[in-house]
Amino acid sequence: MTANTDRRALLAGAAALGAATLAPATGLAKEEYADVKKALSAGHDAAVKRLQDWIKLPSIAAENLNYPAGAEYMKQLALDAGFQHAEIVPSSGKPGVFATLDAGAKKTLGLYFMYDVKQFVPSEWESPPLEGRILDRPGLGKVVMGRGAVNQKGPETTVLHALHAMKAAGRKLPVNLVLVCEGEEEIASPNFHEIVGAPQVAAALKKSVGVIIPFASQSPSTGAVTINLGAKGALELEMVVSGEKWGRGPKGDIHSSQKARVDSPPWRLVAALSSLVSPDGNTVVIDGIPEMVRPLTARERELIAMTAAKTSEADSKAQLGVSRWIDDMTWEQSLERLAAVPTVNIQGLIAGYTGPGGKTVLPGKATAKIELRLVPNMTKDDTVRKLRAHLDKRGFNDVEVNVSGGYGPTETAEDAALTKAQIAAYKRFGAATTLYPRLAGSWPGVIFTGPPLNLPAGQFGLGYGNGAHAPNEIFLIESANPTKVAGMDEAALGFVDFLYQVAAIG
Template identity: 75%
Template sequence: MTDQADGIIGRRTMLKGAVAGAALSAPGAALAADGMADVKKAIAAGHDAAVKRLQDWIRLPSIAAENRGYPEGAEHMKQLALDAGFQHAEIVPSKGKPGVFATLDAGAKKTLGIYFMYDVKQFDPAEWEHPPLEAKLIDKPGFGKVVMGRGAVNQKGPQATFLAALHAMKAAGRKLPVNLVLVAEGEEEIVSPNFHEIVTAPQVAPALRKTVGVIIPTGWQSPATGGVTLALGAKGAVEFELTVSGEKWGRGPKGDIHSSEKARVDSPPWRLVAALATLVTPDGNTVTIDGIQDKVRPLSARERELILLNARANSEETAKKALGVSRWIDDMSWEESLLRLAQVPTVNIQGLVSGYMGPGGKTVLPGKATAKIEMRLVPDMTKDDTLAKLRAHLDKRGFTDVEVNVSGGYGPTETAETSALIRAELATCERLGVPATITPRMAGSWPGVIFTGPPLGLPAGQFGFGHGSGAHAPNEYFVIESSNPKVMGMDAAAFGFVDFLYQVAATA
């Protein structure tokens, strides 16, 4: 599967035919004058090993929600760091799943923080075209050779690509232009309930304070344009369950009873439905929890400008196709949908569980009902304030018995557009010929606020090239060898990380 040395700037790169030229010329950048030919050769030579490294990682899942793959996941993550050249790596315990902390001292003037997650989402094998832990290489029309498996793009594919860059630098005998501090967690997919404990550990926080910022590797190039959207922040998230039980309520049955009794016995499921209905408008699209809207900071003029620039640079048709939707709420325009995506908090029902859902009917009146909920938070909302308002809102309406069981969460994250980290990301895109736009915040969430908030106050964001899709869904994939001339394959994306490290070193 490995190409010749020049292949990395040929078939696998194919980014408008410009990646090689941009990297070789690199005017005013910190790349070596020879265009890093030895590193490109090392990336090509290490291609098969890099792909196998990713496949092996996918085949070893860590799923926090199912308590699956621990402590093996952390131990594997630690070894991945050591193999990539980190001189020190250790497992950091927490009240939940452990983290991994690693350092690479290259003797450089600057240090960059790297965030990894070694856990993945749950999966139902019956929904997949290929077994989700097989990590099978397949040909995907319009994309090329991809690896399919749980965690392929979220986040093991991009992270393995970053590790491939480090392996190549080591193989080429080159010191990195920056030192690295790596922090990995195993609970991101359950909203990072203990990550703050790992980051603030006495050996971790001082190392992170020395960094110029923190990135999470990504692979989100648009198949339509080859472009990337650089996020200055992300929404926060709080995940919890709302439960109504006859036992706690004091009404309704303590356990399931015959449904004929509904004529004279209260129903916990209907009470849960009534409680849920108070949290949002009838269409479910606007949060009505008392006081929540008071904490929502309006978009600034610059934030609106960036969003509208993104609307022009990206395709509404492509976005709708990827999501499997035909219209936005209220039939709003593309521009309006992007503005709303950035500025609106949400209450989402992930699932409702009560009674019997098997074949046929069971004619029971359930004694308990639970809704799995997540809320997305925008500036200036916080996790603690949001949960306090939720509790007060329910209590005010007589739902004092409704249990709120929080599993994890954190607030939104923000990084200045003028920060050296964002400027280095933009400069790398420009030098490699990758169209780039900036968005104030992405709609998804990651625990970046633990870096950007007190006490660290660091810039943080996502960065990387390549492409994948299907996060949290069946048939998740990551492109290994791209047939799309606008999207990088794994090798070219690995060189993009090398380029980025040099740009970080050169950016004042």
């Protein structure tokens, strides 16, 4: 069977079963997945082991850990899953991976993977973060705990699981795949544009209908999914004040009694930081940034109101450990801000003595780890320029702004075929969906949605995980309630269904 025949047969099958049981009436009838389901069950243990093994090899760009080993491992994962071609793509930073799976299909789908993970502090974990131990979570099911479990190796392994199962079931994929993967997502993808811009990668992606990053999208209580029509951009940087660069204050730490006559780098950092936001830290006041913010459209407000109505404020607050939103705003207002406003966040502050007790030093240096979230119509480079100009205008010419990575916001239209395919696949699983204008978190989708590719791009994936960037990161592999919240096999089946939706829609 060629893919086209296959697809036609499946569409016929779907039509035969009738739209009532298959809303919307695209893709395969659920019953027609029996062989895939069987293959997924048979491959379950291997898939879990694949995830555990991958977790054992953490690539962390900020610590220059496991490069290029992580890229080589990713390349092999792709080849094992059926990609006919896979190659390492060098960049100015860490290498990426490019792979293609030609199924002889009419359409091609792009996949965006990351093989790097966030830093971790083993002592903060209830189970060793590189072991990928399987734990029982009452009411939820069996989870794998480890760094990268949900961000992003679990969802990515789910996709690989689906591809292995399709192969085992002797099926051709309904779409061709182009995989592009980077190893610097967690440092804000400073070189990903080089990888995507490589001629063979750009040419392959140009043929695709859009790009998907695998995701674990479900609510653990309801199974509901929020589909984000975009994501904020991110800009990560350090602001550094040093006596060395300033020409004032001490070059190194000196006795603190000298503060009476010697300028202080930490105080200068405090002043420079203060100039960036309103006194409550909640409104960005960098010159020219407020004017760049595109107000929410009426449709975006409508989507937010629907999201507010369908989602639980209490759950969200409990999960975050937060008892009040800023300015004691309502749930809907908090969701508006989450989608609409740019932010300047202090990730970390470091100056002088940081050990127990005190130490009477006037520090020679002070550093703030800062990240900005960007909304349309902000861009990375323009934001960097505006920040620099803002500081310079206030006499902070000496305050270093060391950008480590970043990219602008990404957007994909509500009526894009890729969005419709997502909605269809979620609905067929039985997951309620909500459209939300813009994820407050970031991913470098703009590399795909921006010029020159101008492709739709979004997240897709059933299943559940938690603890990204935190201790005790988990990914659900066996759901206690698999018809509501997908375990790894159900999520892989959902991905297969999604591929058929992509093949069928638009």
